[in-house]
Amino acid sequence: MTPIELMDRLERLLADLSSANEEYKALYLEYIMGKLSNKWHYLLNAPFKISEQCCDIMKKQPAIELEERENIAPVTAEMAIESKNREIDYINHGCNAFDKKRPKSTPMAFWTEQDVLEYIHKYKVEIASVYGEVKQDNEGKYYLTGVQRTGCMFCMFGVHLEEYPNRFQRMAVTHPQLYKYCIEKLKIGEVLDYLGVEYRPYVMREKTGQLKIV
Template structure:
């Protein structure tokens, strides 16, 4: 593996920059990416607040850059309505619908890393079994892998578990679009969203040219507060599911959904305070909630891991 571009301290310094500087640095990364590929680029557009900021930055420099939206069929209706209102967006289809994924591969639960290890451990993979037991692949103890140990109980769960859905419904369709069009992706992910994304940024920086699927991630050193401030400062349209952007306790928050993504995804749900997003969905989108919990069977999964999904009551 090549030497990392940035350190953790570098990232923390960049995250503390004022928004005006972050905008300039992100624009510089976008220009470099655009020129490197001779304009053959596209924006990976989810319709969420972060990718809305990204699209505005890119098209502020290059108005004709197309966008691609992965139509998973599990997005909030308000997200889909917003995407339809944005010009020059190509809708790409999943490799497999969600109901087939959970039947053949399993439910997305806890996190991508945990779900992947449960899936392969059940198939007898030694590396996955070792990590769920807190060891490295060579059998030596690992403090890092001990974070997986408490989820060994999922090996006995009466349902399948995997991380397959993200790849089948978003990543692979967008990679296919990139190959078919010859365009290189610009993505709106941030390092603060996960350890996985933080590690990728530290290793390559914003513009990753020499990986299997090259990608520009010019918002990597931004935070959620930056995205909200940008939306409020510019006044550009964004999906109505978020509601208004207001200040509470010295921070910007949305009065509606805090995050969007796939409605039926259970990754990270166990970490959310009540009312969690499934409990809110029961009130705001009861039809989709019923389909998810009962028809798709997500209710039995959440029951097993002890996560509530029905709306809070006053009693």
């Protein structure tokens, strides 16, 4: 279907949504929102719930409720380079977006990742051990010797794309108690098994040099 054909069809459906609501909805989901790849269809019948709303429920909504209750505004470390939305937000509002419906201050909006690493290195700022150390290469570029980014430790988003050791295999070594809590108590192990993603750490066999699952 060409873009012109798509728009013509949408216009006809919009003219009489009462009789074509389901067709319009299907068309909208497939061509406007994007179609779910066939390889993920098996997840529709997964024995567990799947949602992208955990960040909204666990982080964003509680923060908004606190701001409204206490009549305060947040100061965050967001940077414009992290996403197109944040770049547009910075261009339109600057560091202090007090004119927005949800006012906030982002004093690091114009910083780059190199700015952050240079500051940490220059002023010897203590950082979480999982990041390792900040060092410079032969061209003077700063880099981390450990993980490059962190997020919610329980999040599985994108884990199927990671090479060994993935986030959970690293967690087994750096935070064994949290690893056990995630895999067993939260039953993340069952989800990863369903997805076909290995989460158990590997060890090297002394004689053969092969990897085996712990």
